Amino acid sequence: MLSITRQILPKTRGLAVLTSVRTKVTLPELPYDYAALEPVVCREIMELHHSKHHQAYVTNFNAAKEQLDEAVAKNDASKIISLQGALRFNGGGHINHSIFWKNLTPERTTPSDALQKAIIKDFKTLDNLKAELKVAAVGVQGSGWAWLGLNKKTGNLQVVQCPNQDPLAATTGLVPLFGIDVWEHAYYLQYKNLRPTYVDAIFDIVNWNDVSERFSSA
Numbered sequence: 001m002l003s004i005t006r007q008i009l010p011k012t013r014g015l016a017v018l019t020s021v022r023t024k025v026t027l028p029e030l031p032y033d034y035a036a037l038e039p040v041v042c043r044e045i046m047e048l049h050h051s052k053h054h055q056a057y058v059t060n061f062n063a064a065k066e067q068l069d070e071a072v073a074k075n076d077a078s079k080i081i082s083l084q085g086a087l088r089f090n091g092g093g094h095i096n097h098s099i100f101w102k103n104l105t106p107e108r109t110t111p112s113d114a115l116q117k118a119i120i121k122d123f124k125t126l127d128n129l130k131a132e133l134k135v136a137a138v139g140v141q142g143s144g145w146a147w148l149g150l151n152k153k154t155g156n157l158q159v160v161q162c163p164n165q166d167p168l169a170a171t172t173g174l175v176p177l178f179g180i181d182v183w184e185h186a187y188y189l190q191y192k193n194l195r196p197t198y199v200d201a202i203f204d205i206v207n208w209n210d211v212s213e214r215f216s217s218a
């Protein structure tokens with residue numbers, strides 16, 4: 001099938017299309033049902049958030065990536081530069097949400113011993129870490145994320161804000177361990193304007209097993 005595509009397309013465009021076909025990102029399946037995180041996050045939010053919002057980031061990133069491949073093949077510097085915003089926004093949206101779904105679980109979990117040690121070193125207690133994350137999440141102006149990240153240079157855990165869909169690793173160098181999506185699409189249907197209440201509730205469904213694995217892998 002790929003060889004047929006190559007034959008009917010002009011050489012340069014054909015190669016660009018073939019490259020983008022091979023490298024398309026896809027919407028990951030959720031590791032639980034849409035209703036699994038109730039009552040913290042209702043089914044309707046989860047379904048819209050995953051099947052509409054995340055899907056849109058995937059679709060739009062692939063479209064921008066395809067244009068990028070064509071622009072690179074043509075050595076069109078102006079076009080390449082013009083695509084950076086769409087790539088950052090939609091690629092970031094895909095990266096962030098792919099982590100976010102795994103960061104959550106309906107099951108009760110606790111940080112691993114190694115992560116617990118790091119939390120105590122940098123925040124004294126888990127409650128302090130949650131308090132810092134809450135301040136960061138509630139304080140995001142407009143849309144964005146609060147993250148717990150690992151600074152591999154210092155070995156320290158850090159709490160940071162990211163605006164819009166800026167992905168943590170690509171924009172700060174920190175390894176993302178746990179993110180809180182504070183875009184209104186993540187909570188408004190259920191929590192209306194009460195972002196602090198949503199953030200408090202999110203701590204009840206943190207998948208500390210996943211956060212611990214990200215920490216140990218880093």
Ligand SMILES: [Fe+2]
Pocket residue numbers: 049053097181183185186
């Ligand atoms: Fe989101």
